[in-house]
Amino acid sequence: MINKPLAPxxxxxxxxxxxxxxxxxxxxxxxxxxxHIYSPQHNAPAFEVSKKQTVAPYTDxxxxxxxxxxxxxxxxxxxxxxxxxxxxxAKYTTIAPGQTALAISQDRLAEKKFLSSHGIPVAPYFEINxxxxxxxxxxxxxxxxxxxxxxxGYDGKGQIRLGAxxxxxxxxKAYNGEPAVFEQLVNFNLEISCLVARDFKGEIVFYDCPxxxxxxxxxxxxxxxxxxxxDLEKLARAFAAKIAEKLNYVGVLxxxxxxxxxxxxxxxxxxxxxxxxxxxxxxxxxxxxxxxxENHIRAVAGWQLGTTxxxxxxxxxxMVGSDMDRWDEVASSEGAILHVYGKDETRDGRKxxxxxxxxxxx
Amino acid sequence: MINKPLAPxxxxxxxxxxxxxxxxxxxxxxxxxxxHIYSPQHNAPAFEVSKKQTVAPYTDxxxxxxxxxxxxxxxxxxxxxxxxxxxxxAKYTTIAPGQTALAISQDRLAEKKFLSSHGIPVAPYFEINxxxxxxxxxxxxxxxxxxxxxxxGYDGKGQIRLGAxxxxxxxxKAYNGEPAVFEQLVNFNLEISCLVARDFKGEIVFYDCPxxxxxxxxxxxxxxxxxxxxDLEKLARAFAAKIAEKLNYVGVLxxxxxxxxxxxxxxxxxxxxxxxxxxxxxxxxxxxxxxxxENHIRAVAGWQLGTTxxxxxxxxxxMVGSDMDRWDEVASSEGAILHVYGKDETRDGRKxxxxxxxxxxx
Numbered sequence: 001m002i003n004k005p006l007a008p009x010x011x012x013x014x015x016x017x018x019x020x021x022x023x024x025x026x027x028x029x030x031x032x033x034x035x036h037i038y039s040p041q042h043n044a045p046a047f048e049v050s051k052k053q054t055v056a057p058y059t060d061x062x063x064x065x066x067x068x069x070x071x072x073x074x075x076x077x078x079x080x081x082x083x084x085x086x087x088x089x090a091k092y093t094t095i096a097p098g099q100t101a102l103a104i105s106q107d108r109l110a111e112k113k114f115l116s117s118h119g120i121p122v123a124p125y126f127e128i129n130x131x132x133x134x135x136x137x138x139x140x141x142x143x144x145x146x147x148x149x150x151x152x153g154y155d156g157k158g159q160i161r162l163g164a165x166x167x168x169x170x171x172x173k174a175y176n177g178e179p180a181v182f183e184q185l186v187n188f189n190l191e192i193s194c195l196v197a198r199d200f201k202g203e204i205v206f207y208d209c210p211x212x213x214x215x216x217x218x219x220x221x222x223x224x225x226x227x228x229x230x231d232l233e234k235l236a237r238a239f240a241a242k243i244a245e246k247l248n249y250v251g252v253l254x255x256x257x258x259x260x261x262x263x264x265x266x267x268x269x270x271x272x273x274x275x276x277x278x279x280x281x282x283x284x285x286x287x288x289x290x291x292x293x294e295n296h297i298r299a300v301a302g303w304q305l306g307t308t309x310x311x312x313x314x315x316x317x318x319m320v321g322s323d324m325d326r327w328d329e330v331a332s333s334e335g336a337i338l339h340v341y342g343k344d345e346t347r348d349g350r351k352x353x354x355x356x357x358x359x360x361x362x
Numbered sequence: 363m364i365n366k367p368l369a370p371x372x373x374x375x376x377x378x379x380x381x382x383x384x385x386x387x388x389x390x391x392x393x394x395x396x397x398h399i400y401s402p403q404h405n406a407p408a409f410e411v412s413k414k415q416t417v418a419p420y421t422d423x424x425x426x427x428x429x430x431x432x433x434x435x436x437x438x439x440x441x442x443x444x445x446x447x448x449x450x451x452a453k454y455t456t457i458a459p460g461q462t463a464l465a466i467s468q469d470r471l472a473e474k475k476f477l478s479s480h481g482i483p484v485a486p487y488f489e490i491n492x493x494x495x496x497x498x499x500x501x502x503x504x505x506x507x508x509x510x511x512x513x514x515g516y517d518g519k520g521q522i523r524l525g526a527x528x529x530x531x532x533x534x535k536a537y538n539g540e541p542a543v544f545e546q547l548v549n550f551n552l553e554i555s556c557l558v559a560r561d562f563k564g565e566i567v568f569y570d571c572p573x574x575x576x577x578x579x580x581x582x583x584x585x586x587x588x589x590x591x592x593d594l595e596k597l598a599r600a601f602a603a604k605i606a607e608k609l610n611y612v613g614v615l616x617x618x619x620x621x622x623x624x625x626x627x628x629x630x631x632x633x634x635x636x637x638x639x640x641x642x643x644x645x646x647x648x649x650x651x652x653x654x655x656e657n658h659i660r661a662v663a664g665w666q667l668g669t670t671x672x673x674x675x676x677x678x679x680x681m682v683g684s685d686m687d688r689w690d691e692v693a694s695s696e697g698a699i700l701h702v703y704g705k706d707e708t709r710d711g712r713k714x715x716x717x718x719x720x721x722x723x724x
Contacts, residue, residue: 005690005693007689007690008686008689008702008704009704009706022391025411026388026391026392026411029384029388029410029411029704030388030700030701030702031693031700031702032689032702032703032704032715033702034410034704035410048391048396048397048411048412048413049387049388049391049410049411049412050410050411051410286651289648289697289699289720290699298693303690303693303694304693304694306693306699307696307697309697311673311674311720311722312673324370327369327370327394328367328665331367331393331660331665331666331668332665332666334669335651335669335671337651337652337668338392338393339392340370340392340393340394340395341394342370342371342391342394342396344371353394358651358673360673
């Protein structure tokens with residue numbers, strides 16, 4: 001716990017050196033706070049905009065100790081940092097968010113149980129530990145579902161989509177024996193997310209909920225305003241706030257929702273939570289007084305949270321893989337704000353950058 | 363001259379590692395361009411957000427050569443880089459802006475002659491090369507004036523204010539024999555500046571003119587909109603565009619104006635020009651689609667210039683010297699966007715950061 005705000009000149013340690021770490025590091029620099037990035041990857045995108053870098057595997061606990069001893073607070077850019085690493089760091093510095101948030105979001109089953117236990121609706125699910133569980137799951141929830149590994153899944157990785165016309169044997173054959181969850185397919189009308197920032201004192205601020213569009217299971221676009229009914233926005237905020245509170249969360253937390261029609265008695269179910277800044281909040285960089293990256297830094301550094309007021313309507317478009325070949329065209333379009341992540345290699349499905357378009361509020 | 367835009371992954375060399383270099387480096391990073399900072403100063407504020415750093419005196423022409431050979435284009439964060447250094451760099455890389463802009467703005471007399479020769483009004487002035495010139499200047503222009511050294515003056519440095527009640531002997535005694543200019547004191551109603559960006563093809567974009575307030579000869583505040591008559595804004599833009607064109611300028615150029623009442627036949631005179639991003643353009647970081655730093659990088663990298671559209675009204679307040687002690691109070695005020703420059707030592711009169719306040723456009 002940080003009781004008084006870390007003064008400019010203090011150091012924020014960040015586990016992970018991808019684009020999220022990079023944008024966090026720049027937000028820290030704007031506040032006069034130094035970023036120290038820990039990444040196993042040489043040439044991590046965050047390195048060039050940070051004061052200090054540690055290149056070491058997450059499992060190198062000596063390196064973790066040295067890193068943690070040098071920073072005033074440590075945080076994460078993504079939830080799949082090994083828990084041992086994060087807990088080891090906690091011996092030498094303050095960590096924010098706490099390890100519980102990571103533990104829960106690292107395991108789909110734990111996450112669903114946590115949410116359900118607090119009355120927050122999720123898609124009907126069935127725990128899978130062996131092949132026969134798949135048959136039981138289909139018997140109970142129907143064939144229309146998605147088999148998801150419990151760990152290390154993001155951007156659609158580790159997921160097998162079943163469906164009315166697909167033989168359950170396909171899933172059984174593809175199933176590799178790892179602990180998994182069978183999730184009933186939910187017919188949703190739209191996807192939204194809610195980004196909240198919470199500080200050490202328990203203060204919470206909300207960003208307007210974006211409406212998100214996925215393509216190939218990767219976020220493609222966020223639209224703000226989402227043009228959803230006020231009730232839905234309020235409900236999303238209430239759920240997100242409850243999650244943050246129950247986790248005693250510090251930092252920015254993203255909650256992805258499906259807005260459904262009639263399947264359950266609530267119009268919203270949680271798809272997943274991300275205990276970190278989130279792709280569906282990238283529009284805040286250019287449309288809000290204080291963006292998600294700065295608010296995450298403010299929260300973990302013990303600062304008062306910044307104003308989330310949105311001054312413009314906006315659409316965020318991800319640049320995935322070869323989309324980045326169009327950088328020149330994008331950079332030349334009127335009103336497009338281009339963000340390039342500085343990755344040295346373009347790969348299919350890899351997030352290379354994003355574009356924020358700004359429009360006047362009607 | 364850069365004929366096609368430098369692709370992400372290219373390197374922008376920047377002479378100077380202060381706050382302007384720092385904000386330029388972050389703008390470059392956002393576009394996927396690497397910044398290589400050249401500064402004689404260890405721990406220059408720009409270092410922590412740049413890919414590469416050269417620490418060497420500007421007079422070390424070997425270091426300059428090595429630096430220039432490694433970058434795709436070189437630019438400056440301030441105009442007082444020695445001309446030899448910049449010209450030497452030009453042998454090994456493209457430089458933008460060109461050396462003429464630097465040469466002229468390094469010498470108050472050359473600047474005034476350049477402006478006058480293109481019909482752009484300046485305060486009446488008199489060239490001072492020896493003590494007796496001061497007497498002649500006072501005889502010709504009156505006692506109410508300012509004696510300014512021709513070189514290395516900024517933020518009021520190298521200036522002696524005369525006045526109706528001050529003995530000319532004071533100026534003569536203070537005069538150190540350096541080439542100087544005696545400038546007639548102009549009664550101005552307000553100060554504005556005009557920031558333009560110009561690319562290699564000669565395209566020009568304008569930012570809205572801010573109205574500026576100085577305290578102790580250091581910029582204290584910029585207000586946008588300036589609430590000046592349209593004619594005045596148009597005239598400022600026309601003068602700024604003419605200066606940029608006559609210099610065949612590439613990058614962001616700032617022109618400071620006094621709006622006067624009746625002294626000459628034009629309501630605007632140029633106070634000075636700055637061939638670089640400028641403190642009176644810091645509000646663009648948070649109030650415009652594309653800010654002055656990104657547009658400077660875009661211009662020198664051969665990219666199409668970005669949209670200068672302003673989405674919010676704004677006020678920029680500089681944090682000078684011990685103002686920075688108030689960082690916590692500022693960071694906690696609703697809607698204040700704090701920018702801290704990461705300087706390791708607070709000194710009187712030193713620019714430590716700035717605050718942008720955003721307001722809805724009426």
